[in-house]
Amino acid sequence: MTDSERPLPAGPRVWAWTTISTPVGPLGLAATADGLLSVVFHAEDTGERAAGSVDRLTRRLGSAPAGPPSACHDVLAEATAQLQAYFSGRLRVFSLPLDWSLTSGFNRRTLHELLDHVPYGTLVAYQDLADRVGEPGAARAVGVAMGSNPLPVVVPCHRVVESNGGLGGFGPGLEAKRALLALEGVLPQPLF
Numbered sequence: 001m002t003d004s005e006r007p008l009p010a011g012p013r014v015w016a017w018t019t020i021s022t023p024v025g026p027l028g029l030a031a032t033a034d035g036l037l038s039v040v041f042h043a044e045d046t047g048e049r050a051a052g053s054v055d056r057l058t059r060r061l062g063s064a065p066a067g068p069p070s071a072c073h074d075v076l077a078e079a080t081a082q083l084q085a086y087f088s089g090r091l092r093v094f095s096l097p098l099d100w101s102l103t104s105g106f107n108r109r110t111l112h113e114l115l116d117h118v119p120y121g122t123l124v125a126y127q128d129l130a131d132r133v134g135e136p137g138a139a140r141a142v143g144v145a146m147g148s149n150p151l152p153v154v155v156p157c158h159r160v161v162e163s164n165g166g167l168g169g170f171g172p173g174l175e176a177k178r179a180l181l182a183l184e185g186v187l188p189q190p191l192f
Contacts, residue, residue: 012063016072017054019043020080022087023183024176027153028053029079032061033071035097036079038150041172060102083153089183092120094154102150109133110145115155121184125163139163147171153180 015032028043029036040053058064066072078096085091100108113132118124126146130138146157147169158180162168170177181187 013061014063014066014070014072015057015061016068016070016076017057017065018076018080020083022083024087024172024179027083029076029083030057030065031072031075031079032099032101033075034101035075035099036151036154037099038102039152039154041152041176079154086153087183096154098151098154103148106133106135106138106141107145107148110142111149111151111155111157114146114157114160118156118159120156121186123159123161123181123186126160126168127163129160143169156180159184159186 013032015030015037017028017030019026019028025041026043028038028040030038030040038053038057043053054065075097082091082094082096086094100111103111110129110133114124114129117132118129124132125139126142127136127139129142130136133142135141142160146160149155149157152158152172158170158177160168167174167177167181178187
């Protein structure tokens with residue numbers, strides 16, 4: 001059973017959704033009262049992509065997003081402010097509460113290691129991250145964990161690269177990964 005198939009705690013959960021504009025395109029944010037739950041690239045306020053993201057979360061959480069006001073909306077407001085500060089170059093470390101309920105096991109351990117020990121403006125190789133979590137043969141599994149990260153940007157899977165210096169993969173697209181790494185000063189800005 002994959003992390004995305006793993007059942008969440010019993011009963012419907014109260015959560016909220018918003019979409020924000022960023023230099024890497026619109027991001028969808030979902031939050032519970034426990035913290036930021038999900039960051040979705042290529043989100044839209046309306047349309048098929050937004051509906052698909054919200055529908056997937058509705059199925060996983062057993063309820064539709066809550067209308068304001070709620071503690072979820074307070075988390076969304078803080079997440080929006082911190083992401084805007086990050087994208088404007090004024091924030092290097094997020095201080096948001098995070099709801100880790102959409103991931104577990106190896107993936108969660110790997111994402112925690114990444115969040116706690118790979119700071120802004122640094123990179124780590126898939127293999128090195130596997131070694132750090134005590135699974136030296138699991139470089140590919142680290143790639144799977146990065147691909148299933150429910151909190152990209154905040155949990156910085158864009159900082160994980162290949163041992164040979166290649167960028168590796170990135171679900172939202174390599175252009176977004178390059179832009180995030182350039183923002184953090186790891187890569188030069190693209191010429192065009």
